[in-house]
Amino acid sequence: MPVPFLAKAVDSTRWSKLDSRAGRTALLIVAAGSVVLGFVYHVMAMRAGAPPSAFLSVLYNLMVMAGYGAIGLLLAFRFQRRNSSPARVFWTILFFGLIFIAIASYITSVGREVDEALLDLYEAEGEFDYYTGVPRVFVTVIKINVLSLLGAVFAFYVLIRIGSLVLFKRTKLSQRNWQLMLALFGLTAVTAFMKSPQSDPDIYQLVALIPAIGFMVVNSFRASWIVYMTFQEKLISIGLSMLLLLCLMIGLGITSIANPLPFLSDLRVYMLYYNYVLYLFVMLVLGFGVMYTTASLLLLLFHLPTTGDFQRRTHERVVMQSLTNLVSQAFDPEKLYTTVASSPVEAGTADTGWLAIADPKTGSLQPDIVASANITPNRVTRLMDIAALYGELSASRSSLYLEQASTDHRLNVRPGDGFSSLLAVPLVAREEMLGALFVTKEVAHGFEKDDIESIHMFAAQAALALDNARLFKEQIEKERLARELDIAREVQRKLLPQSAPRFRGLSVSASNVSAEQVGGDYYDFLQLDEHRLCLVMGDVSGKGASAAFYMAVMQGIFQSVGRLAPRPIDFLRHANAALAHSLDKNVFISLIYGILDIQREEFVFARAGHNPLATINLHGEAKYIRPDGIGLGLDRSGLFERSLQEVTLPLQPGDAFVLYTDGLVESRNLQGEEYGYDRMLEAMRRHRDEEASGLHDALIADLRQFVGPKPYDDDMTLMVLKWHGIDVPTAGHATSHHRTTTPQASLLDTKP
Amino acid sequence: MSNFSVGFRSNTAIEVLDLNGELDAHTASELEAAIQKCKNEATYRIVVNGANLQYISSAGLGVFMAYIEELRAKGGDIKIAALQPKVYNVFDLLGFPMLFDIVDTEAEAIAKFNHT
Numbered sequence: 001m002p003v004p005f006l007a008k009a010v011d012s013t014r015w016s017k018l019d020s021r022a023g024r025t026a027l028l029i030v031a032a033g034s035v036v037l038g039f040v041y042h043v044m045a046m047r048a049g050a051p052p053s054a055f056l057s058v059l060y061n062l063m064v065m066a067g068y069g070a071i072g073l074l075l076a077f078r079f080q081r082r083n084s085s086p087a088r089v090f091w092t093i094l095f096f097g098l099i100f101i102a103i104a105s106y107i108t109s110v111g112r113e114v115d116e117a118l119l120d121l122y123e124a125e126g127e128f129d130y131y132t133g134v135p136r137v138f139v140t141v142i143k144i145n146v147l148s149l150l151g152a153v154f155a156f157y158v159l160i161r162i163g164s165l166v167l168f169k170r171t172k173l174s175q176r177n178w179q180l181m182l183a184l185f186g187l188t189a190v191t192a193f194m195k196s197p198q199s200d201p202d203i204y205q206l207v208a209l210i211p212a213i214g215f216m217v218v219n220s221f222r223a224s225w226i227v228y229m230t231f232q233e234k235l236i237s238i239g240l241s242m243l244l245l246l247c248l249m250i251g252l253g254i255t256s257i258a259n260p261l262p263f264l265s266d267l268r269v270y271m272l273y274y275n276y277v278l279y280l281f282v283m284l285v286l287g288f289g290v291m292y293t294t295a296s297l298l299l300l301l302f303h304l305p306t307t308g309d310f311q312r313r314t315h316e317r318v319v320m321q322s323l324t325n326l327v328s329q330a331f332d333p334e335k336l337y338t339t340v341a342s343s344p345v346e347a348g349t350a351d352t353g354w355l356a357i358a359d360p361k362t363g364s365l366q367p368d369i370v371a372s373a374n375i376t377p378n379r380v381t382r383l384m385d386i387a388a389l390y391g392e393l394s395a396s397r398s399s400l401y402l403e404q405a406s407t408d409h410r411l412n413v414r415p416g417d418g419f420s421s422l423l424a425v426p427l428v429a430r431e432e433m434l435g436a437l438f439v440t441k442e443v444a445h446g447f448e449k450d451d452i453e454s455i456h457m458f459a460a461q462a463a464l465a466l467d468n469a470r471l472f473k474e475q476i477e478k479e480r481l482a483r484e485l486d487i488a489r490e491v492q493r494k495l496l497p498q499s500a501p502r503f504r505g506l507s508v509s510a511s512n513v514s515a516e517q518v519g520g521d522y523y524d525f526l527q528l529d530e531h532r533l534c535l536v537m538g539d540v541s542g543k544g545a546s547a548a549f550y551m552a553v554m555q556g557i558f559q560s561v562g563r564l565a566p567r568p569i570d571f572l573r574h575a576n577a578a579l580a581h582s583l584d585k586n587v588f589i590s591l592i593y594g595i596l597d598i599q600r601e602e603f604v605f606a607r608a609g610h611n612p613l614a615t616i617n618l619h620g621e622a623k624y625i626r627p628d629g630i631g632l633g634l635d636r637s638g639l640f641e642r643s644l645q646e647v648t649l650p651l652q653p654g655d656a657f658v659l660y661t662d663g664l665v666e667s668r669n670l671q672g673e674e675y676g677y678d679r680m681l682e683a684m685r686r687h688r689d690e691e692a693s694g695l696h697d698a699l700i701a702d703l704r705q706f707v708g709p710k711p712y713d714d715d716m717t718l719m720v721l722k723w724h725g726i727d728v729p730t731a732g733h734a735t736s737h738h739r740t741t742t743p744q745a746s747l748l749d750t751k752p
Numbered sequence: 753m754s755n756f757s758v759g760f761r762s763n764t765a766i767e768v769l770d771l772n773g774e775l776d777a778h779t780a781s782e783l784e785a786a787i788q789k790c791k792n793e794a795t796y797r798i799v800v801n802g803a804n805l806q807y808i809s810s811a812g813l814g815v816f817m818a819y820i821e822e823l824r825a826k827g828g829d830i831k832i833a834a835l836q837p838k839v840y841n842v843f844d845l846l847g848f849p850m851l852f853d854i855v856d857t858e859a860e861a862i863a864k865f866n867h868t
Contacts, residue, residue, distance in 0.1 A: 541810030543777050586818035588810070590846060609846035630847025634817060643850055662810070662842075674838075714809075 024077065027070040034067020035149060038274070042141045045134045061193060064275045068152050075156045079164075086225045086296075087233060089161045090240035093289070097247040100154040104254060104267050107147055110139065133197055133273050140270075147267045148274035151255060155285040158248070162292050169224040177222075181215035181288075188212045189281035197272040197279075216288045220295035231307045234300050241297040248293055252286040255279075312348050326465035333469050337371035340427075340437060340462040345373040349451050350439035352419060354380055356390055357435035357466075367436065375418075380438075384411040393426040393436050399459075400424040401452065404444045421446035425459040429467035437462060485517035485545075492518050492548055495555045501525045501533050503598055505653075507692035510719040511700070513663075519715035520547025521661050522554050526562045531599035534562045534571075537659040537719055538591040538632075539610065546587070547715075553582055554589055568593050568606035572629070573641050576608070580636045588633035592659055596721065601651040606644050608632050611662055614681060616688050618654030622681045625649070653725030656695060658684060663714035669707050679706065696720040755779075758786040766865055767795045768858065771805040775812030783815045787830075791819070796828020799861040803834040808842050816852065829853070831861040 041060050045051055052060070084092075127140040135141045159182075166178055188208040195202075229237065255268055271279040303310075326339060341355040354372035367390040369377035380386060388410045393400060402422040406413045413419065419440035427435045437459050441447060447455070492514075500508040510523055520540030527533055536558050540547040554575075561574045571593055579589065592613060594605030605613060609631025612624035627645035634640070649655075658680070667675045680699065687698035696718060756779035759770035767790045775783060790798055800816075802808075820830055831853040835843065843854060855861050 539810065541814045543811065584818075585821065586814035588814065588817060588846070590810070611845060626845075628847070630850055634847060634851055639850060643847055 031070040144270040144274040147270040155282040166222040184212040192276040245293040341371035342373035353439040420444040427463035429463040509693035509696035512717040518548035521715040521717040539661040583633040588631040614658040659719040663716035692722040774807040776809040777811035833861040
């Protein structure tokens with residue numbers, strides 16, 4: 001992984017006003033003016049041989065502070081947007097440090113005898129007046145100006161570059177610490193304002209120094225960049241930081257009194273006599289540079305051995321984070337299984353992994369290994385009793401960790417088999433175990449606490465994904481079934497009569513409601529000739545698809561046998577025989593079948609186990625007529641035929657016949673009370689003057705009122721026939737139409 | 753959800769099934785399982801006591817039809833006893849009294865077995 005960006009050294013938002021073209025020009029003028037005027041000041045002092053007046057001295061000090069402040073800001077703007085790796089930061093500081101030391105060393109030696117420079121560090125003071133510190137020769141004036149500028153620029157550079165490291169991945173606190181340190185540097189430096197370079201440090205200086213050093217230490221341990229480095233980058237940085245440490249120590253040495261190398265002349269006095277405040281600031285910065293480099297070096301050394309672990313952890317995290325993508329794989333269960341089984345292996349947490357899923361349909365606990373990584377399913381089953389392990393997980397719903405797999409009786413693992421520790425985690429979603437994830441390691445005690453935690457986290461995610469996949473599949477299946485049922489419903493609707501028969505003097509109305517998409521109720525008409533109408537109503541036992549299937553069979557029988565053997569008993573006998581081959585043992589059909597003959601003015605019917613026929617005449621005499629007869633499909637011997645009874649009813653104008661299925665009379669209200677036969681007969685009496693559709697609607701309305709707002713729980717069919725008499729003037733103007741009272745209901749009627 | 757249950761009482765070679773609640777398309781499988789259990793235990797003589805049977809649908813009646821042929825072939829039978837009038841009416845509409853022995857009391861049903 002490449003080392004990412006480094007943060008900006010300076011808070012650019014706050015200083016953005018200065019960081020404009022005009023602002024920079026102004027800073028440049030201040031900086032250049034201060035450098036030039038500083039030079040003039042020292043030349044004047046040299047010429048006079050004595051320090052200028054106190055007033056000029058104060059002005060000079062203020063000017064130097066402003067000027068170098070401007071230089072610092074200019075440098076900060078110059079480098080603030082430079083993002084580079086820690087190794088590069090170390091390298092550039094080292095590079096400029098060496099240049100600084102070389103130039104400084106050369107300049108200090110100018111105008112001095114070589115052997116003189118080697119004597120001792122106080123020798124240089126020969127260039128200054130012992131009491132006033134005023135430079136004696138022109139070359140010294142140049143030296144103090146150039147060396148101070150050089151030292152200050154280098155110090156600023158060090159500060160800015162290290163600042164970028166300190167503020168890497170900054171927090172509010174770390175940024176505040178950094179700004180406080182800079183402020184304390186400034187404060188400590190200002191304690192030297194107007195102080196003689198020769199005087200001893202006073203108590204204020206020491207007091208100001210303590211917090212500054214404290215914050216130097218705090219900031220030195222800001223090294224967040226370390227964790228993002230690779231092993232190699234760390235090695236390079238260690239080498240560079242060692243060299244840099246050496247370089248900065250020399251730099252600090254030659255600017256302070258502790259010059260470490262005798263062949264390098266120190267520039268302390270030059271900077272000190274240029275300006276005490278600036279000198280102190282440079283010292284603090286270089287001191288901080290040494291401290292930070294030392295801390296970095298140590299931290300790098302300490303972090304070196306754990307680099308691999310950190311990288312691994314990062315990788316694991318990346319892999320585990322990719323699990324959020326698991327959810328999107330719900331469309332492809334196979335792919336999902338593979339991802340679940342292989343992710344712990346890819347993350348490096350485990351050596352092998354597999355996913356076992358017990359088929360919920362069979363209900364058995366014999367799991368299938370649906371996906372595996374680094375191991376074949378066959379090998380897994382050979383090496384262990386996967387069903388026993390799965391069973392235990394299923395019972396306990398918690399994970400199972402075998403630290404030494406070879407000691408477990410369920411495993412047939414020998415040391416050479418490639419794994420010695422096994423972790424099994426049940427995948428549980430919505431309190432249901434969907435499968436189990438098994439992971440192994442080659443070594444015994446191979447899973448650490450954090451490994452187990454991350455596998456657990458992964459398992460939870462995986463369980464969710466599996467659950468989603470399952471729900472998705474179920475949803476698809478559901479939608480497919482719904483579509484099929486829609487088709488079935490449409491087919492069934494077409495099996496029912498599309499229009500009511502038209503007979504002079506007769507009105508017919510019928511409707512059908514299914515509790516489910518399809519139902520087992522059946523009614524139909526068959527016009528035999530000008531004056532004879534066959535009609536049928538049946539109810540297949542049971543509900544739903546199987547009932548609907550037999551209802552279709554019944555329709556075929558009615559439409560064919562009805563024509564060939566229209567007499568009720570003949571029809572029922574043939575129908576029973578025809579159904580004997582196709583009906584299941586536990587399925588039967590109740591049927592009522594009749595022929596209405598308007599020429600002979602009679603209605604002949606028979607009943608095979610169906611609800612009795614309800615009739616009412618003009619005078620309100622209502623009754624159920626229930627001839628004997630057992631249901632179709634209940635008996636295949638002669639018993640069926642012997643049981644049948646045919647009833648002939650003469651037709652009188654005003655007679656109404658009501659055929660229905662048990663769903664109607666057995667409809668219950670919220671109190672569990674049945675609508676019942678009596679209520680229906682009562683309703684028929686009340687509405688006996690209506691023609692068929694009016695009576696039909698009145699009966700349905702009466703039923704709805706009784707039942708209340710409750711869905712149908714059974715198929716329900718109602719047919720009303722009303723005989724108005726042959727000489728009704730409106731006869732012959734029969735119309736038929738379809739009405740839909742509920743989505744599943746169909747209704748048709750004719751008016752006389 | 754299910755408001756139907758089957759109780760078992762063994763009376764020598766006769767199994768008495770006490771039906772409770774409502775026997776419809778949803779609960780039919782429970783009666784099926786009960787009869788299947790009798791069959792598995794080689795008890796082919798079954799008395800169904802319907803004293804506590806509140807309701808029966810056509811799917812419930814179908815259960816009797818599903819097993820009767822086989823039980824009779826093995827020398828057994830299902831005899832139905834103590835049905836409430838409303839439930840009896842459903843049996844009666846379909847002509848079950850012509851196909852099954854439907855009697856008023858359990859004792860009567862058992863007696864019918866012992867006579868044959």
